[in-house]
Amino acid sequence: MTTPLIELRDICKAYGGFGTPRVDVLRGISVRIHPGEFVAIVGASGSGKSTLMNILGCLDRPTRGSYHFAGMDVAELGNDELAWLRREAFGFVFQGYHLIPSGSALENVEMPAIYAGIPAQERQVRAAALLDRLGLASRTANRPHQLSGGQQQRVSIARALMNGGHIILADEPTGALDSHSGKEVMALLDELASQGHVIILITHDRDVAARAHRVIEIRDGLMISDSADQRDGAARHPGLQADDLRQRLGQGAQLRGAWKGELVEALQAAWRIMWINRFRTALTLLGIVIGVASVVVMLAVGEGSKRQVMAQMAAFGSNILYLNGKPATLGEPAGTVTLDDVAAIGQLPQVKHVMPVIGEKLMVRQNNTSQMFYVGGNNTWFEDIFNWPVVEGSFFSQADEAGAAAVAVIGQKVRERMLGDHANPIGQYLLIGNVPFQVIGILAGKGASSGDQDSDGRIVVPYSAAAIRLFGHRDPDYITIAARDSAQVNGTEAAIDHLLRQRHQGRHDFELTNDAALIQAEARTQSSLSLMLGAIAAISLLVGGIGVMNIMLMTVRERTREIGIRMATGARQRDIMRQFLSEAVMLSMVGGLSGIVLALVVGAGLMLADIAVAFALPAMLGAFTCAVITGIVFGFMPARKAARLDPVKALTSE
Template sequence: MSEVAPRTDEAVPAAAHAAPGAGTRPIIELVDVSRIYPNGETVVRALDRVSLAIHPGEFVAIMGQSGSGKSTLMNIVGCLDRASSGTYRVDGVDVADLDADALAELRCSTFGFVFQRYNLLPSLTAAENVEIPAIYAGTPKEERVERAHLLLARLGLGERSEHRPSQLSGGQQQRVSISRALMNAAPVILADEPTGALDTRSGEDVLALLSELNAEGHTVILITHDPDVAAHARRIVRFQDGRIVADERHESEPARAPMPASGPARRGGLARFLPDLAEAVRMAFASMHANIFRTALTLLGIVIGVASVITMLAVGDGGKQSVLERISQIGTNLLIVRPGAAGIRSSGDNATLLPEDADALAAIPGVSAIAPERSGRYTMRYGSEDYFTSVSGTTPDYLAARDWQIARGVMFTNADVRAYAPVVVLGQTVARNLFGEDDPIGRHVLVKNVPYEVIGVLSPRGANAFGQDQDDMALVPLSTGFVRVFGRQFLNSITVKVADAGDIPKVESAITRIIAERHQAEDFQVRNTAQFLETAMETQNTLTLVLGCVAAISLLVAGIGVMNIMLVSVTERTREIGIRMATGARMSNIMLQFNTEALVVCSVGGAVGVGLGLAAALGLEAMGVTIVLSLMPPLVAFGCAFLTGLVFGYLPARKAAGLDPVVALAYE
């Protein structure tokens, strides 16, 4: 017999009806619970002071038409929503005292949800969908995989466990949903219109399965508007306008042993975090595969950014090394004395620097070599070949001062200087243009119609820091040059090499003092090549920094693109987030999942970008561009990509974690 409440405008106290295990504590207990929603200047009372007690092992149908408040009741009972007022206890625990993560723990251990629209994740197989609650319970992978297959086999889906939801019928999908609800051995099954989207036969099968689960001790709460469906329950609670208007119980309900009101205990600490992280990485790759084209476009920005950083830094470091090598060829412990006051550009026609000045400087302590020099550009001839080049008169110390070597032949000697010997040492460029592949040693060339015997060829140097070809020159004894080439005995420069770099300031001071005393005027200037090197390196470092910043900007833009894509992904996957929350995902689980997805995208893009950047740098090297590859730029670039994922993935992850489970589940 059914027992109907005598009044329809007031809630019917649940305590008025005897229940199985009535002497035990209710597993679900609501006292004067109301749920109010603002609606403009008015409010909607979805639940109005509802009191209801459900004991372990009951099979209760919550029945009512659309808008009666039954779905709102289920959301509150399942800890997906909170009451506006009143008291709600689960197994004696007041949920008002629980935060979002504690509610997630409660959903994970106590409730199993069976939804009208199944709410299966389309990208996962049936077994993977069933596993979801166990993932958030921290169950080891082998254990949950085995249990998922056992549950599916029990419900007749053993052969369909690896099929995706789109490959299953409606009845089969609902069985997967029920298997998921049972995954954590939840004592309470919440079924929201479980037959609403099924045909009659499939609906009967699902109801029979719920009755079987109830017989095993599960507390089943069935939400429905169909009296035929509600008739399968042992107790029917009728709702109207947010209130309980009837609470009917079948007198023949048998006694049964209830399920314990607690599920598997969650692990904590590192033992929990590492499996969660592994699952987040796995789900991230699955999400990337499900949206492969969008993932490729997202990766493209990261790849270009990382590759640009590596290539730009390799080119910048190569340019810096090239400048360093060229300046080092000049010499780094050199002081160069030139005629003319400081700040005034002067030529060798300025008669302020004399060979005697070089002789005076040679006596300074710490000087290892000194090379006076006078140069000019003249035409050299061999046979019918003419070549216009730089001819420099100097001393044998020129090679020591400039750290230069003889490739073939010999350098002229001090005896040649004293004897005004008509000999010449050619640079590689001059020798190649006048003699081609022939050996120039012992041949004679003409300079101003005076024959000079070629006694040596300098080793190749290449271009200097200013891009000038250092091999485009010829050396003659200084005395010979004064008499036969230049005509006047003035110097262009005096190169002084200091043995110890630490003595450079002292030697420079001595040079300035000696020449000033000799000339009785500051008609000369002393240049320190070490300072020139430092200035050049600072300039090159600035250029490298600019190149790196330009590349880093592209990485920043790519990061913003990742954030936008992830925000779009959160919106598209709002319902998925709701499903995960309903099955026990905490805020930290959702944060970890979406932040991990951003990190995985950026890490994969970073790895591909490192490879592409190295390939591009090597390609430029093959084209003749000087590059320097080192470990630091790839590490920095990959680290920046990883940091980009961490920073720009945080906002979408926080947005996902902050979603209301009820709103997320209702999202279309």
């Protein structure tokens, strides 16, 4: 005697209990099925034959008794090993066809091979060959609703044969078909039986059962007759031996398959579902799109405002350090900063520009007009340090500085009050003190930085001219220093302090001041504002994530039968989880990308409206990453719920 391929020993199955009425569906079924047999299990509706098929196909477990497959106790097999059996040993043909509506005929047939880790090209060729063999070569791209009942059943048979289909479990395969289609399906089963496949046919039709070599009748959960001699059946069609299947199970159940192929299929299926339900998908994505767009736009507006304010502050010199002498101790005269100090400071890597300044308010005359204005001697870095361009004429040159040229660049208020009568002030002369200076440029209007200090009421002349022609000394009143990095003003100040202590023999007879505290406070304020705006916008992203979870829970409910079909064709729990988690992540990714595009469009509109906007790549990547994480977090629970569904309940769901 060969080892039975399938052996049931006193199998019982009951439902209910724990406060609900107990229903005994199977009450002690014992049967052996050998390789190569064509067996029909016949019985009236409610006799327990479908429950028996589910137990035979490892979709369900018995309440009592033992099921040995190829000599192994099925109760001792883990979930992955049971999935391997459904994928490699069994092929299911259901009365209701149980095809996935969103997939084509070819994709439905391919499904068991995907979970078996067969490469895409190989499984496509095999699936196409099976459909061609069953007369569906021209229907490979059709979806189930585009096929007749007989064609759908043939697709179901092709799927059952995809991984070999050593044991075909056919549950009422002709029940939903017309007589002609029913005859075609039975002819196919006869052909498969003649080729050595084990055929287990579940039917209530005795004429259909008569096509089998062996008929087992059950009634009210009991086996009342078995027509065939099992040994004769085994001898007629030896087929696949139990020892071979047992060896393959020991090897194959440990394999993980081609996870890349499974992931690609999961993503393709996810995209297909999204496209089929695109209106619902669009509504679901709305929360993610608005959330991501809000985060990106809010952060861009905050960063733009911050940069604008910082630029405005820099225009008033708030990123500049000022150096002047002071008494080292009480009662001593103030120290002196020299032009040699200026040259030394200019060599520091933290310093961008350094400019000595000498100046005071002097009487300025032009014809019969006279008024006091601040006159300062500066070098040619004036425009760069103060970010203060000339709008008419030009600034004085290095040659003017070297030659102590009597030229002047005046502010807007000086022009208005002293040269208002002249259409072209360039080339006019102003008497500063008692020295005539020619006007060569007009500074841009800058206004008041604070209080009544008006920056436009000043005159700029070459430092050498001021020292020689106006004030009579070379040493500067103070030094203006522009830090190379406006965010590192304090570090620049420390470097200058260290240098001057060395040059002044350790005496602290100088004073350094800057507006870094003002800059930092403004930066902190703007950063806090940006963070607040981003947090408010992130709420939209959270709401979008809840929407994803809600729609995924609904999707699991709608596609419960699909989950059962996938499990029946060999999908493991992790395959089901990957499928639905992939859909949630894809939803979030599409929503994230759409949100970034929307943010860029909105940002362009804001720029056209002269609103400061500064998009940052880290902000966009961060928002997109948050969207993907949202999909993973909120998609995990629905995916886990789908993976934990009972295969039988999933298959029988409406």
